[in-house]
Amino acid sequence: MATLVKKLKTINKPKPESQLVNKWTPAFYMLPAMFVMLSMVLYPFGFGVWLSFTNMSLTKFFNPDFIWFRNYLRLFQDGVIFSTFLRTIIWTFTNVFFHVTIGLFLALLLNRKLPGKSILRVLLIIPWAVPQYISALTWRSMFNYVYGAINIALKMVGLNPINWLSDPTMTFIGAILANIWLGFPFMMMIALGGLQSIDKSLYEAADIDGATSLQKLKNITLPLLKPVMTPAIILGTVWTFNQINVIILIAGGFGNEKTQILVTEVYRLAFNFYRYGYAAAYSVVIFLMLLVFSLIYIRNTGIMKELD
Amino acid sequence: MKKIISLLLVLILAFSLVACSTDEANDGNVELVIWEQMPNDADLLFDEIAEEFMAANPNITISRTHYETEQLRTNFQSAALAGEGPDLVYGPSDNVGIFMVSELIQPITNVVSLDYLEQFAPNALEDGKVDGQYWELPDVIGNQIAMLYNKDMVAEAPKTWEELVEVTAEFQDPANGKYGFLYNEKEPFWFVAWFGAYGGKVFDDERNPQLDNEAMVKALQFTKDIRSKYNLGEFDMNYDMADAMFKEGNAAIILNGAWSWSSYKEAGINVGIAPLPTVPGGSNGLPFSSTKGYMISSFLKDEKKEAVAKFFEFFLNAENDAKFALLKAEAPTNLEARELESIKNDELQKAAVETINFTTPMPIIAEMRAIWDSIRPELEAVISGDTTPEAAAKAMQERAIDGIKIIKGE
Numbered sequence: 001m002a003t004l005v006k007k008l009k010t011i012n013k014p015k016p017e018s019q020l021v022n023k024w025t026p027a028f029y030m031l032p033a034m035f036v037m038l039s040m041v042l043y044p045f046g047f048g049v050w051l052s053f054t055n056m057s058l059t060k061f062f063n064p065d066f067i068w069f070r071n072y073l074r075l076f077q078d079g080v081i082f083s084t085f086l087r088t089i090i091w092t093f094t095n096v097f098f099h100v101t102i103g104l105f106l107a108l109l110l111n112r113k114l115p116g117k118s119i120l121r122v123l124l125i126i127p128w129a130v131p132q133y134i135s136a137l138t139w140r141s142m143f144n145y146v147y148g149a150i151n152i153a154l155k156m157v158g159l160n161p162i163n164w165l166s167d168p169t170m171t172f173i174g175a176i177l178a179n180i181w182l183g184f185p186f187m188m189m190i191a192l193g194g195l196q197s198i199d200k201s202l203y204e205a206a207d208i209d210g211a212t213s214l215q216k217l218k219n220i221t222l223p224l225l226k227p228v229m230t231p232a233i234i235l236g237t238v239w240t241f242n243q244i245n246v247i248i249l250i251a252g253g254f255g256n257e258k259t260q261i262l263v264t265e266v267y268r269l270a271f272n273f274y275r276y277g278y279a280a281a282y283s284v285v286i287f288l289m290l291l292v293f294s295l296i297y298i299r300n301t302g303i304m305k306e307l308d
Numbered sequence: 309m310k311k312i313i314s315l316l317l318v319l320i321l322a323f324s325l326v327a328c329s330t331d332e333a334n335d336g337n338v339e340l341v342i343w344e345q346m347p348n349d350a351d352l353l354f355d356e357i358a359e360e361f362m363a364a365n366p367n368i369t370i371s372r373t374h375y376e377t378e379q380l381r382t383n384f385q386s387a388a389l390a391g392e393g394p395d396l397v398y399g400p401s402d403n404v405g406i407f408m409v410s411e412l413i414q415p416i417t418n419v420v421s422l423d424y425l426e427q428f429a430p431n432a433l434e435d436g437k438v439d440g441q442y443w444e445l446p447d448v449i450g451n452q453i454a455m456l457y458n459k460d461m462v463a464e465a466p467k468t469w470e471e472l473v474e475v476t477a478e479f480q481d482p483a484n485g486k487y488g489f490l491y492n493e494k495e496p497f498w499f500v501a502w503f504g505a506y507g508g509k510v511f512d513d514e515r516n517p518q519l520d521n522e523a524m525v526k527a528l529q530f531t532k533d534i535r536s537k538y539n540l541g542e543f544d545m546n547y548d549m550a551d552a553m554f555k556e557g558n559a560a561i562i563l564n565g566a567w568s569w570s571s572y573k574e575a576g577i578n579v580g581i582a583p584l585p586t587v588p589g590g591s592n593g594l595p596f597s598s599t600k601g602y603m604i605s606s607f608l609k610d611e612k613k614e615a616v617a618k619f620f621e622f623f624l625n626a627e628n629d630a631k632f633a634l635l636k637a638e639a640p641t642n643l644e645a646r647e648l649e650s651i652k653n654d655e656l657q658k659a660a661v662e663t664i665n666f667t668t669p670m671p672i673i674a675e676m677r678a679i680w681d682s683i684r685p686e687l688e689a690v691i692s693g694d695t696t697p698e699a700a701a702k703a704m705q706e707r708a709i710d711g712i713k714i715i716k717g718e
Contacts (some may be wrong), residue, residue, distance in 0.1 A: 004383060058674055061410035145544030146482070165544060166494070168685075168691035242329070256685040262352075272677055275716045303463035 020179075051280035058274040071281035080257065081282070088241065088261040091176060093242045100181045100233060103187025108221075110188070111195040128185035136249035139178035140165070143250070165251075168258035175250040175259065179243060187232060194228035196223070230301045237297075238290055262286050312698035338615045339369045344398035345380045346444065347567075357631070361622045368615045371420065381406065387710040388607065395608050396646045400451070401599045404443045405673040412706075413603045415441040421615050428624075434503050435599040435669050445620060446601035448631055450566040450638030450660055450665040453501060453595035457580045461560040465582035472561065472585050473538050479560045480540055489540040490550045491563040493531060494691060496683040498563060503573050504668055505587045505596025510679050511671055517679060520705035526696035528690045530587055543691075558709065563593075566637045566663075569656055581659035583666035596670035599641065633657065639664055678711025 052071055060257060075081055110121055110189035141162035151161035152305040164174045198221065206216050242263050251259040254268040263286065270279035346354060348638040351374060358370045375383060380399055384407070387393030396489070397403070397413070407413040416436075418423075425433060425442065429449065436444030457465055461479060466472040476488025492498050500510070508523030535542045551568065553559040555575040563584065584593025604616065623627065626644035630651050633640035637656035640646055651657045670676070686700040686707070695703070 055717055058406060058715060059717055060410050061412070062389075141548075144546065144549070146542055147549060163544070165696070216355045220614070250426055253684070254681065256688070258685075269714075272675070272681065273711065274410075275717060277713060 009252055012061050012260070052284045053281075054277045056276040056280075057278075060277075064277060067277070072285070073277050074278065074282055075285065080287070081262075084257075084260055084262055085264050087172070088263075090244075091172075091247075092237055092240045094176055095179050095183060095243075096236050097167065099183040099187045099236055099240075100229070102180070102184040104225075104229075106184070106188045106189035106193050107195055108217075111190055124188060125185045127182050128189075132182060132245050133249065134176060135182055136246050139174070139181075140201075140250050140252065143171075143174050168256050171251050171256070171259045172247075175247045177248045178250055179240070182235070182246065183240070187229075187236065190228060190232040191225060192224045197228075198224045222276055231295075234294055234297055237293065239288060241286075252264050310505075315429055317357065323661060327692040337367050337369070338612050339371060340396065340612065340615055340619060341371050341373070341376055341394040342396040342398060343373050343380055343384060343394040345377050345400070346398065347636065350632060353631055353635065357623060357645065359626055361619065364622070365615075365618060368618065368621070368690050369714045370373040370393075384412060385410070387607070391607060393605060393607065395605055395612055396619070397603045397605065398605075399600065400670050401444055401446065402503060402670065403672075404436050404603065405438060405671075405676065406650075407436055407603060409674050412606055413443055414608070415443055415607050416445045416604055417442055418444070419604060419613050420620055420629055422576055424620075427644055428641045428644055429646075430638075431669070432637070433671065434597050436601060438673065444599065444603050445599040445624065446599035446641045447624055448601075448633050448636070448638035449597060449599045449641055449664065451600075451670075452597040452635070453498060453563050453565050453584070453593075453661065454569075454663040454665055455561060455582045455584050455593075456554065456569070456572060457561045457582065458554070458557060458559070459578040459580045460557070462580075465580055466561075466585050468700065473540065476540060476560050482542060485541070485553075485558055487542060487553060489534070489561045490553055490559045491535070491547055492543060492547045492550055494684075495547065495686055496680050496687060497685060498686055499527065499531060501563075501584055501593040502530050502587060502590075503596040505584070505592060506530075507590070511673075511675070515673060515675060516680075517675070517705060517708035519679070519682065520701045524704065528700055530590075531687070532690060532697070539610050540664055563608070566584075566660055569637045573656075579701040580665065581656070585662050592666050594666065594668050597664055597667035598670040600638075601641075605625045615624055633660075675712045678708050678715055681711055682707030 051064075053066055053068055053071075054064035055067050089264075098202070106124055110117060110124075115119065125248075141147075143151075143162055145151060145161060145165070153163055162170055165172050202220050202224075203216060206220060211219070233245065241261075244252070244263050244267055246266075247259060247261060247264050248254065254260070254264065255271055257265070262282070266279050266282045266286065269275045269282060336519045342353075344354070349675050351372070354372060356652045358372065358430065360371060364366060377399065380397065381403060384393055384397055390473075404413070425445075428446070431450040433442055435493070436442055436446055455465065463474050466475055471571065472489060478488070479486055480488035484645065503523055506523035507528040508518075508521065510517060510519065512518050514562070535543065550559065550562050553561045554564075554579060555572060557577065569579070569581060578666040583596065586592050603621065608616065623643055624647060626640075629640040630645040632638075632647050633645065634650065634654060636658045637658045639652065639657065645651060645663070670680075682704045686695065686704045689695040691695055
């Protein structure tokens with residue numbers, strides 16, 4: 001912001017009527033946005049952190065005690081968080097990996113000359129356009145043991161039907177499959193936008209030098225897609241990490257802890273078991289994990305440098 | 309700089325003015341805010357009755373907001389934290405335990421007298437009673453599961469499990485999508501009926517869970533036997549599929565709750581409704597029943613108490629209570645309403661009253677959450693053959709104890 005103020009100042013310097021525009025002007029324009037940020041983000045966030053130091057629960061709803069770090073201690077003593085964390089990592093990594101690879105692959109296809117491209121593009125966006133709720137419930141029906149489409153297909157090719165919804169491991173895999181299907185259109189759209197902004201002359205130059213299409217992909221397409229894909233991947237990671245609907249809808253509730261990831265566990269603790277303080281501590285730990293991830297990712301990719 | 313400060317002040321003033329304007333003027337007019345979780349047709353009926361009520365009481369306005377079950381609970385909790393929220397909450401009685409422990413609601417006797425309560429069915433009032441206080445004024449009692457049989461396939465309701473097997477066996481043909489008997493076997497709400505049939509009760513008198521016992525083992529074994537021994541039912545059967553099979557005439561007998569009964573009539577099925585049959589070596593399947601009703605917020609202003617009492621008298625009089633009951637095959641709680649011709653002559657109401665005798669009230673204490681959460685995964689594991697009934701019963705009990713500790717914040 002400081003640089004912005006400086007820039008504005010230099011622009012306005014020669015003008016005599018600069019009394020109307022002084023160094024506070026940008027701040028003034030940002031006031032409404034700041035107000036919204038403070039009341040909608042900072043305050044709830046602070047409240048959440050405060051909550052994590054209290055023992056607010058059903059029996060301590062109006063007058064919770066301040067118990068310092070006891071929630072956090074308990075969190076790590078309980079130990080469930082470690083297996084849930086591992087599951088969350090598997091969940092996030094598999095999902096984002098397939099979102100990006102499938103999305104990128106389809107974007108590369110759509111970026112070529114292709115018959116019926118516009119229809120294909122609409123079809124491929126459908127998973128994204130249909131309300132998540134409906135898609136997830138449809139997937140749940142497809143996982144049914146006797147009448148689900150997936151088991152029927154498995155039987156047709158001579159394989160044994162899989163017990164998707166009663167075996168926690170299979171339920172978890174099923175949720176991953178459903179979420180991959182739900183998530184790739186977003187990455188595809190972003191990648192497609194990035195691809196279309198790449199200068200065609202680069203490819204022409206590469207063609208003249210006799211580059212193979214693999215070399216073009218490696219040396220032109222991917223590096224130039226990086227600035228577009230990096231924020232999308234960060235976003236995708238945070239979204240997937242915090243994805244609550246798909247798991248709950250596919251698993252049909254919170255019953256089995258072997259299908260939970262960190263955020264669904266927090267939801268379960270807060271709204272099924274009414275352990276608000278403990279759930280808040282859980283949330284703060286999740287926030288710190290995501291913060292560290294984002295910082296490392298931003299530093300290693302150098303994506304924010306231009307904005308400094 | 310000055311300009312900014314003055315602008316800030318103006319902003320703050322403007323905001324506080326907006327905040328003030330929502331406070332109502334004290335001119336004898338009262339607004340009753342009610343948050344409800346009613347089905348759509350009950351909403352419409354509510355609005356109709358509210359119009360009549362407001363015409364009769366011009367100084368009282370009723371404003372109604374609809375919420376789904378979970379949202380009603382969480383929104384009420386967060387509004388109450390800020391000392392705000394509705395004056396009345398309408399919903400299923402299992403909210404009572406949660407709202408009461410966290411001091412969100414007050415006993416209804418703060419507004420109405422015990423004499424007034426005498427006109428209601430005692431077992432319905434009992435459902436909303438915790439620690440010797442009545443926390444809910446129920447308008448309907450029901451929600452129980454019953455046996456639904458297609459009269460075109462099964463002439464008379466089987467009374468015992470053996471009879472059921474006998475009359476349904478000929479219809480069971482899963483390869484062609486036909487079934488003699490189907491139900492939602494993985495859902496704990498259905499399962500507890502078998503647990504009850506073998507004499508199980510989820511809590512003892514001290515509110516401790518009691519899931520690891522003979523009744524549980526027998527109930528789990530019976531659930532398994534339905535498919536493996538009696539060749540009925542279907543693996544991974546869920547609610548919607550059982551529902552659809554029955555509506556299409558592809559299932560002779562299913563188990564479903566009072567909320568669904570009218571839909572089968574509408575689907576043109578010649579449906580009979582009867583209590584669950586007796587299970588081998590046990591009594592009749594004993595599902596949970598529960599009430600729905602009004603709860604009073606702890607933050608109700610004193611000047612609104614009279615209006616609330618008037619509201620109850622109007623909405624829960626025999627005539628209006630019967631109207632609500634007729635919507636969903638739930639029995640009215642107003643005893644006088646049960647004597648009205650409209651109730652007596654209604655087939656679904658008759659079934660509701662008949663089957664309610666083969667139910668047990670669902671515990672409304674907050675600990676119940678832990679019971680549901682402990683039954684579900686173990687029941688699923690038994691059904692898919694991953695564990696034995698004995699081991700599952702033991703694991704359920706452990707889960708329930710852990711869960712209750714968590715809820716109590718221990």
